[in-house]
Amino acid sequence: MSRLEGKLGWTLLFVVGLLFPLVAHRDYMLTVMSTAYIFALATIGLNLITGYTGQYNLAHSGFMAIGAYTVGILTVDHQWPFWIAFACSGLVCLVFGFFVGILSLRLKGHYFSIFTLCVGYILYLGIEKWDGLTHGVSDIIGIPTPTMFGFSFDRAIPLYYLTFAFLALGTWLLHRVVNSLLGRTFMAIRNSDTLAESIGINLMRNKVLAFMLSVLYAGYAGGLYAGVLRFLAPDLASVDHTFDMTMYMLVGGMGTLFGPLLGSIVVPWITQYLQFLQEYRFVVFGPLLILLVIFLPNGLVGLYYSRKNRRAGRGNRNAAPAASSSGATGLNGANGPSTNVPSGDHAHQSAEKGHA
Secondary structure, eight states: OGGGSHHHHHHHHHHHHHHHHHHOOSHHHHHHHHHHHHHHHHHHHHHHHHTTTOOOOTTHHHHHHHHHHHHHIIIIISOOOHHHHHHHHHHHHHHHHHHHHHHHTTSOTHHHHHHHHHHHHHHHHHHHHOHHHHOGGGOEEOOOOOEETTEEOOSHHHHHHHHHHHHHHHHHHHHHHHTSHHHHHHHHHHHOHHHHHHTTOOHHHHHHHHHHHHHHHHHHHHHHHHHHHOEEOGGGGSHHHHHHHHHHHHHHOTTSSHHHHHHHHHHHHHHHHTGGGGGGHHHHHHHHHHHHHHHOTTHHHHHHHHHHHHHHHHHHHHHHHHHHHHHHHHTTTSSSOOOOOOOTHHHHHHHHHHHO
16 A cells, blocks of 8 residues: 555556546536536645645635636626636636735634635625626626637536646645645644744745635636536535535545545545435535544544554564564674664764654
8 A cells, every 4th residue: 555655646546537538438427527626626725724724714615706707707798718817717816815814814713714704705795796797696607618729628528637637737736835845834834823933934924825825726726617617606605615625625634635635526426426415415414524523533544644653653563572682683693683773963863864
């Protein structure tokens, strides 16, 4: 199992994604997976601000709706090309995210979440009631399909590969961010605001930056959503979608790269097979989430790593007596290899190298 980690594991996942249309028997399966990829892109954005920075943004689906409606309004009402409108969807979310972040991130913990919940509800009401701009409850219909170099993504397979490409790119970029100094700064803020500030980290600047990067993912996911489904309704801004993305993170593993992807793909397929419970979705998933929080607080990925660490710990404990006995005979060079145990400054340097 350890061989599937790292670059090899991600390469295999990429290959499986490329080959999925070959085993999909219906266009419906491709459509479900394409939609799952779009929400996975938004979920890894939410994971950046929640899992890596420790700020739970309940307005995330509202920002996804901003990106989607930016594409819908510019293409349908103003006849802009899709890709220019798509680029604007992320930029508009960045601007909104900056101002909302400046206001909301002065608060901490539950107060921040409550504030963003109010922001999300305001966005939902604005989209629903502002008929002159968003078409209100009449919805936006007839969004043009994306085209590139004369090729139109108007069928299930091309749309699948389009969403898969954006998800792969978004995951790679998030990997770069998380494993950079900026990502470590975000995690330091998550672990302790006070400690992070004491070592010179500018809390407000880095929190706003994390918030903006998070909603940038939501905006582009919304723009992709508009191009794939080609119609928009105010329900996209509902906080229900934020709760869905939260569930994806909890199932897969919050604060990990693979966890939100796993949850975003597994949970939608489960709901597809439980459509007869659609009206009671939260009645069913609510207790499941409670059980997850109690018994699997780190999700499926966290469960795997915790078991791996326990096995490694048992292996180290079992190896300790053997190492000491071999060291007793190995010092004379007769019955086994000698053991060189670093001590003093050498031990400290070895620990630093291992940590690096």
